[in-house]
Structures are given as C-alpha cells and as structure tokens.
Amino acid sequence: MRVEQAARVTGVTPRPPPKYEKTEWPLSIVFVSSEVTPWSKTGGLADVCGSLPRELVKRGHRVMVVSPYYQRGTKEDKYFEGAFDTCSNASVGCFGAAHEVGFMHQIHDGVDFVFVKHDCYERPGGIYADAMGNAWDDNQFRYTLLSHAACEAPLKINFEGKGTYGDEVVFVANDWHAGLVPLVVASKYRQYWNTYHNARTITVIHNILHQGSEPATTFPNLGIPDDWYWCLEYQYPEHMRAHELDLGLVVNILKGAVATSDRVLTVSEGYAEEICTPLGGKGLEGILTERKHRLDGVVNGIDLDEWNPANDPHCEFPYDVSNLAGKLMNKRALQRELGFDVRDDVPLLGFIGRLDWQKGPDLIRDSIAEMMNEDVQLVMLGSGIGELEGFMQWAEATYNDKFRGWVGFNVPVAHRITAGCDILLMPSRFEPCGLNQLYAMRYGTLPIAHATGGLNDTITRHNPFALDDPEVAVAAAIASDEGEDGNREMADLGPGTGWLFDSMDTWSFMYCVSNACKLFRENPRMWRAMQIQAMSQDLSWYHAALKWEKIFEWSKIDPPHCEIKQEHHHHY
Numbered sequence: 001m002r003v004e005q006a007a008r009v010t011g012v013t014p015r016p017p018p019k020y021e022k023t024e025w026p027l028s029i030v031f032v033s034s035e036v037t038p039w040s041k042t043g044g045l046a047d048v049c050g051s052l053p054r055e056l057v058k059r060g061h062r063v064m065v066v067s068p069y070y071q072r073g074t075k076e077d078k079y080f081e082g083a084f085d086t087c088s089n090a091s092v093g094c095f096g097a098a099h100e101v102g103f104m105h106q107i108h109d110g111v112d113f114v115f116v117k118h119d120c121y122e123r124p125g126g127i128y129a130d131a132m133g134n135a136w137d138d139n140q141f142r143y144t145l146l147s148h149a150a151c152e153a154p155l156k157i158n159f160e161g162k163g164t165y166g167d168e169v170v171f172v173a174n175d176w177h178a179g180l181v182p183l184v185v186a187s188k189y190r191q192y193w194n195t196y197h198n199a200r201t202i203t204v205i206h207n208i209l210h211q212g213s214e215p216a217t218t219f220p221n222l223g224i225p226d227d228w229y230w231c232l233e234y235q236y237p238e239h240m241r242a243h244e245l246d247l248g249l250v251v252n253i254l255k256g257a258v259a260t261s262d263r264v265l266t267v268s269e270g271y272a273e274e275i276c277t278p279l280g281g282k283g284l285e286g287i288l289t290e291r292k293h294r295l296d297g298v299v300n301g302i303d304l305d306e307w308n309p310a311n312d313p314h315c316e317f318p319y320d321v322s323n324l325a326g327k328l329m330n331k332r333a334l335q336r337e338l339g340f341d342v343r344d345d346v347p348l349l350g351f352i353g354r355l356d357w358q359k360g361p362d363l364i365r366d367s368i369a370e371m372m373n374e375d376v377q378l379v380m381l382g383s384g385i386g387e388l389e390g391f392m393q394w395a396e397a398t399y400n401d402k403f404r405g406w407v408g409f410n411v412p413v414a415h416r417i418t419a420g421c422d423i424l425l426m427p428s429r430f431e432p433c434g435l436n437q438l439y440a441m442r443y444g445t446l447p448i449a450h451a452t453g454g455l456n457d458t459i460t461r462h463n464p465f466a467l468d469d470p471e472v473a474v475a476a477a478i479a480s481d482e483g484e485d486g487n488r489e490m491a492d493l494g495p496g497t498g499w500l501f502d503s504m505d506t507w508s509f510m511y512c513v514s515n516a517c518k519l520f521r522e523n524p525r526m527w528r529a530m531q532i533q534a535m536s537q538d539l540s541w542y543h544a545a546l547k548w549e550k551i552f553e554w555s556k557i558d559p560p561h562c563e564i565k566q567e568h569h570h571h572y
C-alpha cells in the first residue's frame with residue numbers, strides 16, 4: 001500500500017520493498033527476559049522479547065526465549081495453557097540451597113518460548129509487585145533463579161526432533177532481571193564446567209533506572225564465585241547514603257552484567273550516547289564509558305501485525321495511509337466512548353504509559369491549566385504513582401468536558417487511543433527507545449515528545465517550510481524510506497512526523513502543543529502530509545533485526561570478554 005501511495009503522490013513507482021533474504025550465518029540465540037508479550041507484560045520490554053525473536057527466526061536463526069511461568073490469577077494465565085512440560089528440569093544453586101526448576105515449552109511462529117516453572121512465580125498480584133504496588137521482597141531470588149535456569153536451558157532441554165541448543169549459543173540478557181546470565185556464564189560455566197567457551201553474552205539495556213541493587217551482604221545469595229564479587233560491587237555516592245555509617249555498598253546486577261558480557265546493546269543510538277554521561281547513566285556511566293567500544297544502540301521495530309490500523313481487532317474502523325476515513329470514524333467512536341462531544345474539528349490528544357518519573361506525566365499535570373484553555377480534548381491512560389493517579393481523577397472532575405483519566409493497564413483501550421487520537425503526548429524525561437510513538441506514527445497519530453533518546457531518533461520535527469510544496473515534500477519523505485535504511489536527510493525535507501521539545505518545562509511543551517493544535521485546525525493539507533510521512537515509514541523489525549545480527553556476528557568474531565582466570569583480568 002505504501003508503494004501505491006507513493007506512486008499516486010509522486011507519479012513514479014518507487015522500488016519495491018527489499019526481498020526477504022535469509023542469513024548466511026544462522027545462530028542459536030537465547031533471549032532471557034522477565035516478561036514477554038502476550039504471556040506477561042508491564043511495558044515495552046515484553047513487546048520487544050515477543051516480536052524481535054520472531055523476526056530472527058524468519059532470518060533463519062534458531063531462537064529461544066526464556067521467561068518465568070507466571071500464574072497470577074489474571075487473564076494472562078490462560079496464555080500459558082498452550083505450554084507443555086518438557087520433562088527437563090534443572091537444579092539451581094543459589095540462596096544457600098539447591099532449587100529445582102521445571103521448563104515448560106510452547107512454539108509460536110517458530111520461536112521456542114521456554115517458561116521456567118517454580119513456586120515463586122505463582123502467586124496472585126503483579127509481575128514485580130503485589131496488588132498494592134509494593135515490590136515482592138524476594139525479587140532478587142526470583143530473578144537469580146531465572147538467570148541460572150536460563151543458562152541450563154540450552155544444555156538441558158531436548159527439543160523434539162531438533163535436539164538441544166548446545167553450548168555455542170548467543171545469550172541476550174535483557175535488563176537487570178537477566179543480568180546474572182553473563183556473570184554465571186563467565187564465572188561458572190567457562191571457569192569450572194568447561195562449557196560455553198564459544199557462547200557469547202549480550203546485555204541489553206531497556207531501562208537503566210532499575211539495576212537490581214541490594215545490600216552487598218546479599219552477595220552470597222547470587223550463586224557467583226567469591227572472586228567475582230568485584231564485578232558486582234557498587235558504591236553509592238555519599239549524598240545517596242542513609243546515614244553516617246552507611247558505606248552505600250551494594251551488589252548491582254546490571255553493573256555486573258555490563259562488566260562481564262561480551263557486548264552491551266541498548267535500544268537507540270541516541271540513548272547509547274546518553275547512558276555514557278552522568279545525567280543519563282544513573283551511576284553506571286563509568287563502566288559504560290569503559291565499555292563504549294563494545295556498546296551499540298539499535299532502534300526497536302514494532303510488531304506490524306499487532307499494531308496494524310488496517311486490521312486491529314480492538315478498533316471498529318480499519319484504515320491505512322491511502323484512506324484515512326476510518327481514522328476519523330475511530331476518533332468519533334473514542335469521543336463517544338469517553339463521553340466527550342463528538343467533534344471532528346477539536347484535536348484529540350492522548351497519553352499512554354506508566355505514571356512515573358521516566359514518562360513525565362507530571363509535566364502534563366503542571367501544564368494542565370494552560371492546556372485546558374485551548375479547545376482540545378485529552379485522554380490519559382496509565383497507572384503508577386498514586387499522586388498522579390489522583391491528579392487524573394481530579395482533572396477529570398475539574399475539566400469534565402475536556403479531560404478523561406483512565407487509571408489502569410488496558411491493552412484494547414491503548415489501541416483505541418492510538419487509533420482515535422490526533423496527537424500522542426510523550427513528555428518522557430528519558431526514553432531508551434519508546435514504542436508508543438512508533439505505534440502512533442503507524443496509526444497516523446502525530447507525536448509531541450521530549451527530544452531525548454529514542455524519541456529524538458525516531459520522530460522527525462515538523463518542518464513548516466515544507467508547506468511551500470507539500471507534495472514534493474511528501475514524495476521526498478516517501479522516497480527517504482526506500483533502500484536499506486531510509487535516508488534521514490531526505491526525510492528532513494518532508495513535512496515531518498511530529499514535534500520535539502528540547503527542555504522539560506511547561507513553556508517548551510506547551511509551545512509544541514499550541515503549534516500542533518493550530519496546525520491541526522488551520523492546515524489540514526499539511527496535517528495530512530505529516531500523516532503520510534509518519535505512516536509511510538518502515539517501522540518493521542526487518543532493518544533492526546539486520547543490525548542485531550551484526551552485533552551477534554561481531555560478538556562471535558571477538559574472543560570472549562571474560563575468558564581468562566579473573567586474577568589476570570583487568571579490574572573495573
């Protein structure tokens with residue numbers, strides 16, 4: 001459809017999309033993650049671990065995803081019903097005992113989803129916290145167990161007809177929950193068990209705020225040989241310590257992962273730079289800078305089947321870039337659902353995300369009076385910090401004709417907001433990649449975002465001068481999407497795909513909001529051109545998967561980062 005659209009606007013037929021080719025170097029890859037869509041999800045990590053592995057399988061790799069077998073008394077439990085017991089199990093040595101775990105298995109689009117079964121994952125409540133939002137006090141145990149179990153999976157599980165994955169795999173350890181994987185591989189398997197010498201480990205940072213830090217006295221729990229303690233040791237700066245005698249010493253699992261894995265990857269190029277700075281590194285900037293020559297950033301793709309305006313089971317009216325009539329119908333349906341006036345001429349703004357410091361909903365709160373002065377409608381979906389949930393309820397009561405606050409986590413509503421809104425707000429303080437702005441652009445919903453990390457990398461600023469000849473601009477925008485990797489310079493000639501504000505203050509934010517609303521009201525032609533540019537981008541996993549593949553290949557070419565005995569090894 002993109003190709004036809006481009007042909008209609010430009011009068012030339014662009015090159016067809018690249019032909020799918022398989023890799024010449026198929027690898028065995030093991031993703032380890034605390035959450036995976038659709039079985040368990042609190043955020044973008046789950047989406048990435050649910051969709052990227054499928055793309056890698058299409059490229060010809062053998063891919064396993066290891067995650068817990070959660071039973072939480074929720075609707076998601078039923079997804080696990082399709083998993084069968086592999087009858088393999090493993091004994092994990094940590095927390096002063098040997099713990100038996102089982103492995104359940106389910107194949108989806110050729111990906112082996114493996115679920116680690118243990119009592120600690122089966123309890124009512126959230127994935128990381130109880131129903132009140134208090135983190136489970138045994139999370140260190142739960143994810144230590146996951147990481148150790150994941151190291152056993154490729155050796156132990158004999159997949160019917162295909163055998164085990166064996167010991168030459170590439171491990172992809174996502175966030176702190178899987179952060180012990182590189183440590184266990186380096187400190188135990190390679191050192192004492194003479195295996196995984198040809199395996200490689202890659203630490204992927206989706207969220208650097210959570211590092212898995214616990215008091216240093218918990219080190220013996222982790223099942224890591226004593227002489228590797230220094231990899232995990234981290235000392236909080238003085239101002240972050242509790243009292244005079246507090247040395248601020250902790251074991252920091254994410255730090256250990258960065259120190260010992262063969263490569264480090266994060267989810268946009270911009271963010272890879274940011275985490276090497278004091279502002280972005282959240283205390284890990286030192287070790288990340290030391291490893292900068294092995295640190296890369298690759299922007300996430302999205303699951304084009306799950307987020308497809310032309311076929312979205314959660315939305316009533318399908319549409320695509322060649323005909324946006326359905327989008328307007330979805331907007332009206334959303335206005336009706338929310339109890340707003342059904343008006344085409346009012347810009348409908350949306351926010352979807354966790355209500356926490358990272359996502360910046362407090363900037364919306366601080367700007368609310370000013371925003372409500374405009375002729376707009378705003379819907380916010382999210383849960384998190386109680387104070388911000390309270391704000392949403394307050395704003396709904398105060399600005400009842402213009403504001404709706406939907407407290408909760410609700411995937412169908414997220415789809416309807418993405419499809420029905422004109423504008424998506426993403427005032428994130430930091431954003432490693434961000435998926436919602438990608439979903440929004442695919443749905444012709446233009447993002448207003450803080451110019452940070454992946455938001456800065458994926459949103460093209462509105463260019464008012466494209467107005468001189470929007471059709472040429474759109475043609476340029478569409479052409480920019482052809483070829484290997486798009487062409488940012490060409491894209492910059494287009495009308496843009498959204499608005500970016502450079503500093504986290506009401507003035508900068510509202511400047512974009514007002515401009516966007518003005519454009520929406522006064523220049524539908526330009527708006528449409530922006531929608532075309534946004535919707536014409538190739539946001540699939542295809543290009544991202546090629547880049548991940550390169551990282552895997554480089555890791556295989558280099559010798560392991562931690563191979564030799566630690567006494568001889570460089571200390572961090």
Ligand SMILES: Nc1ncnc2c1ncn2[C@@H]1O[C@H](COP(=O)(O)OP(=O)(O)O[C@H]2O[C@H](CO)[C@@H](O)[C@H](O)[C@H]2O)[C@@H](O)[C@H]1O
Nearest residue numbers: 043044045206353382408409410411414432433434435436
């Ligand atoms: N209340 C709600 N109801 C329904 N759905 C909701 C919801 N709140 C959030 N979601 C969904 O959760 C996901 C959030 O993904 P993001 O990538 O935007 O942020 P997150 O911080 O979780 O991910 C981290 O990891 C990802 C993946 O690498 C990075 O893109 C990102 O920058 C990083 O912070 C989206 O699919 C969104 O629709």
